[in-house]
Amino acid sequence: MSDATANGIADTAAGRKPRRDIGIKKRYAAERRFKAYGIIAIAIGLGFLVMLMWSIFSKGYTAFWQTEIQVPITFSEQVIGTAEQANDSQTKLLMANYPQLARDGLIQLLGISADDKKAVSAANGLISSGTRVTLRDIVMNDLSVIGTTENVWLYASSELDSALKGQYDLNVPENRRPISDLQLEYIDKLEQQGAIEQRFNWGLFTSGASSRAETAGVGVAIIGSLYMMLIVLVLALPIGVAASIYLEEFAPKNKFTDLIEVNINNLAAVPSIVFGLLGLAVFINWFGLPRSAALVGGLVLTLMTLPTIIIATRAALRAVPPSIRAAALGLGASKNQTVFHHVLPLAMPGILTGTIIGLAQALGETAPLLLIGMVAFVADYPSTPLDPSTALPVQIYMWANEAERAFVERTSGAIIILLGFLAIMNVSAILLRRRFERRW
Amino acid sequence: MSTFTIIPIVFVIGLVGAVMAYRRSRALVGKDGVKMHSRPTYHASFVACWGIIPALLTLAVWLIVSPIVISTNVSGNFPEGVLAQSQLTEGLAYGIVESIGTGLRVLPDDERATITDTTPVADVTALLRNRGIPTASAATDWMVPLALQLNSLQFWSRWAMTLVVFVVAVAGTFWSYRQIAPRLRARNNVERIVNGALIAASSIAIMTTVGIVFSMLFETIDFFSRISPAEFFFGTVWEPRFSNVGSSGNAGSFGFIPLLAGTLYIGAVAMLIAVPIGLFAAIYMAEYADNRTRSIVKPLLEVLAGIPTIVYGFFALITVGPFLRDLSAQISGLVSGNYVSFIEAQSVLTAGLVMAIMLIPFVSSLSDDIITSVPTSLRDGSLGLGATRSETIKRVILPAALPGIVSAVLLTASRAIGETMIVVLAAGVAANLTLNPFEPMTTITVKIVAQLTGDLEFNTPQTLVAFALGMTLFVITLCLNVYALYIVRKYKEQYE
Numbered sequence: 001m002s003d004a005t006a007n008g009i010a011d012t013a014a015g016r017k018p019r020r021d022i023g024i025k026k027r028y029a030a031e032r033r034f035k036a037y038g039i040i041a042i043a044i045g046l047g048f049l050v051m052l053m054w055s056i057f058s059k060g061y062t063a064f065w066q067t068e069i070q071v072p073i074t075f076s077e078q079v080i081g082t083a084e085q086a087n088d089s090q091t092k093l094l095m096a097n098y099p100q101l102a103r104d105g106l107i108q109l110l111g112i113s114a115d116d117k118k119a120v121s122a123a124n125g126l127i128s129s130g131t132r133v134t135l136r137d138i139v140m141n142d143l144s145v146i147g148t149t150e151n152v153w154l155y156a157s158s159e160l161d162s163a164l165k166g167q168y169d170l171n172v173p174e175n176r177r178p179i180s181d182l183q184l185e186y187i188d189k190l191e192q193q194g195a196i197e198q199r200f201n202w203g204l205f206t207s208g209a210s211s212r213a214e215t216a217g218v219g220v221a222i223i224g225s226l227y228m229m230l231i232v233l234v235l236a237l238p239i240g241v242a243a244s245i246y247l248e249e250f251a252p253k254n255k256f257t258d259l260i261e262v263n264i265n266n267l268a269a270v271p272s273i274v275f276g277l278l279g280l281a282v283f284i285n286w287f288g289l290p291r292s293a294a295l296v297g298g299l300v301l302t303l304m305t306l307p308t309i310i311i312a313t314r315a316a317l318r319a320v321p322p323s324i325r326a327a328a329l330g331l332g333a334s335k336n337q338t339v340f341h342h343v344l345p346l347a348m349p350g351i352l353t354g355t356i357i358g359l360a361q362a363l364g365e366t367a368p369l370l371l372i373g374m375v376a377f378v379a380d381y382p383s384t385p386l387d388p389s390t391a392l393p394v395q396i397y398m399w400a401n402e403a404e405r406a407f408v409e410r411t412s413g414a415i416i417i418l419l420g421f422l423a424i425m426n427v428s429a430i431l432l433r434r435r436f437e438r439r440w
Numbered sequence: 441m442s443t444f445t446i447i448p449i450v451f452v453i454g455l456v457g458a459v460m461a462y463r464r465s466r467a468l469v470g471k472d473g474v475k476m477h478s479r480p481t482y483h484a485s486f487v488a489c490w491g492i493i494p495a496l497l498t499l500a501v502w503l504i505v506s507p508i509v510i511s512t513n514v515s516g517n518f519p520e521g522v523l524a525q526s527q528l529t530e531g532l533a534y535g536i537v538e539s540i541g542t543g544l545r546v547l548p549d550d551e552r553a554t555i556t557d558t559t560p561v562a563d564v565t566a567l568l569r570n571r572g573i574p575t576a577s578a579a580t581d582w583m584v585p586l587a588l589q590l591n592s593l594q595f596w597s598r599w600a601m602t603l604v605v606f607v608v609a610v611a612g613t614f615w616s617y618r619q620i621a622p623r624l625r626a627r628n629n630v631e632r633i634v635n636g637a638l639i640a641a642s643s644i645a646i647m648t649t650v651g652i653v654f655s656m657l658f659e660t661i662d663f664f665s666r667i668s669p670a671e672f673f674f675g676t677v678w679e680p681r682f683s684n685v686g687s688s689g690n691a692g693s694f695g696f697i698p699l700l701a702g703t704l705y706i707g708a709v710a711m712l713i714a715v716p717i718g719l720f721a722a723i724y725m726a727e728y729a730d731n732r733t734r735s736i737v738k739p740l741l742e743v744l745a746g747i748p749t750i751v752y753g754f755f756a757l758i759t760v761g762p763f764l765r766d767l768s769a770q771i772s773g774l775v776s777g778n779y780v781s782f783i784e785a786q787s788v789l790t791a792g793l794v795m796a797i798m799l800i801p802f803v804s805s806l807s808d809d810i811i812t813s814v815p816t817s818l819r820d821g822s823l824g825l826g827a828t829r830s831e832t833i834k835r836v837i838l839p840a841a842l843p844g845i846v847s848a849v850l851l852t853a854s855r856a857i858g859e860t861m862i863v864v865l866a867a868g869v870a871a872n873l874t875l876n877p878f879e880p881m882t883t884i885t886v887k888i889v890a891q892l893t894g895d896l897e898f899n900t901p902q903t904l905v906a907f908a909l910g911m912t913l914f915v916i917t918l919c920l921n922v923y924a925l926y927i928v929r930k931y932k933e934q935y936e
Contacts, residue, residue, distance in 0.1 A: 027828055027831070028828070030828070030830055030831075031828045031829060031830045031831075033830075034829075034830035034833070034834075035724070035728055035829075035830070037720045037724075038720045038721065038723055038724025038725075038728060039724060040720070041716070041717045041718070041719075041720035041721040041724065042720075042721045042724055042725070042737055042741070044717050045717060045718075045721055045741050045744065045800045045801075045804070046737070046740060046741070048744065048797045048800070049740065049741075049743060049744055051759075052744075052747070052751075052752075052755050052797070055755055055758070055759040056751065056754075056755070059758070238641075239641045239644055240641075242637060242638045242640075242641035242642070243638070243641040243642035243644065243645065244642075245638055246635075246638035246639055246641065246642045247642055250635065250638060251642075259646065260642050260643065260645055260646060262925075263645040263646050263648075263649050264645045265921075265925055266649065266918060266921055266922065266925075267645060267648060267649065269851060269854060269855075269917065269921040270652070270858070270914065270917060270918070270921075271854075271855075271857070271858020271859070271860070271885070271913060271914075271917055272858070272860065273858065273860045273885050273888055273889070273910070273913070274652060274656075274858070274910055274913065274914050275652075276892075277652075277655065277656060277888070277892075277906070277907060277910040278648070278651055278652045278655050278656075280892065281655030281656065281658075281659060281907070282651055282655050286655075303648050306644065306645065306648070307645070310645070334627065334631060335631075336631045336634060336635075360746065363748075364746075364747075364748025364749070364750070364751075365748070366748065366749065366750045366860075366861050367749075367860035367861055367864075367885070367889065370889050370892075370893055371888070371889065371892045371893070373893075375893055393748055393750045396750050396751075396754065397750055397753075397861070397864075397865075400750075400753065400754045400757060400758075400865060408758060411754060411758075412754075412758075415750075415751050415754060418748065418751070419747070419751070422746060422747075422748070426746060
């Protein structure tokens with residue numbers, strides 16, 4: 001615009017002389033280039049985001065479905081003993097050869113001869129070896145099934161599962177893929193009978209660690225993470241709020257306060273793995289707390305989250321206008337009453353938003369948990385925070401190191417679950433802020 | 441009674457006292473002519489504080505002091521000369537005694553009753569093994585009476601602790617309840633306690649820093665007493681062999697240089713990609729984008745910052761690494777006809793690229809804040825003189841924002857150096873010293889994780905070195921952070 005007016009003046013003064021070249025084209029070209037750089041940079045950033053999400057979701061969504069085979073199981077008394085024997089002693093029931101039941105059922109279903117060793121072993125490779133536990137639980141829950149025949153949905157083996165989900169190329173020669181031609185024939189047969197199906201994978205949400213992909217789940221890890229989040233919430237929220245109230249409302253301006261401020265700002269930027277070293281040296285070595293316990297993990301994450309909560313809380317307290325404080329003090333409230341009865345309730349939405357964001361950070365943190373021994377193979381639900389447990393991101397780390405193809409899918413599935421939790425937390429933080437934020 | 445039952449009971453005592461105090465002070469108000477100094481809730485809180493806090497302090501002190509007292513007592517009773525014979529250190533022997541003691545407590549009553557001071561240790565271990573409790577092979581006969589003594593001491597200590605804590609709680613409640621009177625300045629007392637609690641909470645930040653420094657300092661000093669600092673800081677070979685028991689003097693070499701080089705190299709690659717992208721994105725959003733674009737793009741970019749690093753690590757391991765490897769195979773195939781991949785799946789480039797994705801939102805949102813905080817008057821002045829937007833940005837805004845941008849870059853660098861999960865999964869574990877970005881290198885953080893996961897014994901150089909590495913990492917990032925914060929502070933004052 002400024003150029004236009006300058007040229008206009010020149011035009012009137014000197015008649016219709018050709019425009020003096022002041023490089024305006026070049027400068028506009030530079031301008032356009034510069035703007036394009038910005039757009040390209042943003043496009044690259046968003047492109048990375050899309051690629052990341054696509055890579056995870058395209059690999060992971062199949063993890064929520066699991067191939068299962070419906071097999072008629074005869075709970076034969078010869079294999080698991082009679083119900084009377086089971087009432088006397090559980091040992092036989094626990095040790096019985098359940099895979100044999102599944103094998104017999106499958107042989108019957110496929111109509112192959114029990115003497116054909118090759119066929120039997122091919123058929124057996126279709127079902128997961130986790131059937132032992134599935135069938136045992138059925139019998140243990142209800143002894144009356146002994147001697148009867150029932151149709152039971154059994155997990156397919158991870159090879160079959162991956163093959164049906166199209167994760168193996170089935171056109172390569174037979175010896176270069178984990179599923180044989182005979183097995184493919186059986187799969188066709190089962191499909192014709194309607195005995196093979198992709199069903200929703202509840203096991204992913206309820207099971208614990210397992211060396212077999214089809215029976216592995218994140219249930220135990222979610223409970224471990226839940227314990228840690230509870231500990232972080234119970235410790236970090238009150239301590240963080242108390243610290244911020246002191247620093248924002250009471251602290252005199254002196255060396256001590258300065259020291260605390262510098263410390264908090266630094267702690268917010270210390271690498272998370274250093275907190276893991278702290279937890280290992282102090283909580284485990286010095287206080288003698290058990291390794292792998294959710295309690296230690298929770299304490300370490302508390303120390304990590306504190307700076308985030310303190311910084312958010314202080315901003316929320318600062319946003320409460322001084323007039324509120326002056327009014328309360330003017331009516332005869334003490335300093336404490338002013339803060340706790342008036343300032344704090346008004347700052348609460350901001351504090352809660354900051355806390356949720358801090359919790360989301362803590363939920364995704366992995367490195368410090370590796371150092372305090374939470375990389376353990378935990379198959380049972382922890383009943384107290386002192387029991388060995390693992391966390392959702394650590395479970396992801398452990399599965400990421402597994403070589404099997406089926407675990408890639410599981411890992412992506414677990415990541416989707418983790419991202420789901422984080423999304424819920426962040427969205428609720430945003431909603432909370434929108435709903436309760438007050439502009440003064 | 442266990443500690444976890446004592447604490448709720450103490451709280452119940454305090455709360456009962458508080459309810460009684462509330463009623464009593466309400467009753468006092470009813471009398472004519474009496475004006476209370478504090479409101480009834482303050483009287484109630486006053487009594488609750490006196491009931492709960494001293495009791496919990498007593499509990500804490502007892503829990504810390506009693507194991508020390510008991511262990512000195514039991515260690516003092518070790519028969520003379522046995523330690524010299526059995527080649528055990530005192531700590532180790534005490535550990536065995538302790539484990540026998542814990543084992544004995546698990547036994548059912550009738551079996552435990554058979555064990556006396558004179559029971560040979562073989563019988564005890566047999567009993568324990570029946571219950572699935574292993575005992576150390578070095579356990580000897582003289583340890584049995586000591587284990588029994590330890591158990592009885594612990595038993596009595598626990599009872600005494602329960603009793604003392606309850607007495608303190610009741611006494612505190614009772615005493616403070618007796619204090620309730622119209623003139624009692626309960627509010628001031630309670631507020632003083634609350635203020636104390638607030639100060640205590642804010643000093644936790646200092647305690648954490650002190651904890652970090654000291655916990656690592658002691659282990660680091662211990663490490664340097666075995667391996668000389670010169671060997672650590674200037675060594676170029678990283679090969680911490682786990683030496684066998686007995687083969688002394690062969691602890692492996694702990695050269696820090698390859699790790700530092702890997703850390704800096706990967707960090708540099710990441711910064712080289714992330715800083716231009718982040719900076720241009722920030723400039724566009726701050727100077728060109730309208731409000732609608734900004735309100736969509738900014739949160740989307742910040743999603744990248746909210747994704748846990750383990751997810752990036754997995755992305756690098758499964759997608760980016762194999763992609764780069766296959767891409768390089770195609771390229772070399774096109775160039776030389778020989779389909780050999782020259783980029784390895786785990787490489788400096790893979791780790792740096794993925795780390796850059798994580799760092800983009802840090803650079804962009806930090807610099808966005810800084811660019812928008814440059815006063816509008818500078819911008820308007822430059823535009824008014826006829827400069828284009830890009831000229832204004834290049835000649836006026838960026839120079840004005842430079843210190844802030846430098847500090848943003850420093851903070852980002854400190855994050856890149858301390859990043860763990862991406863490099864654990866994407867950079868590899870081989871401690872190479874190379875300039876080729878297509879080969880794997882390893883970082884300080886990877887080695888900390890590698891040395892400290894799995895079963896570990898605490899006094900070998902192999903595990904202690906992790907603390908020395910952690911200390912170095914802490915010092916490097918601390919310097920970067922402090923310098924960055926210093927610049928920010930100085931810069932802020934300039935325009936306020």
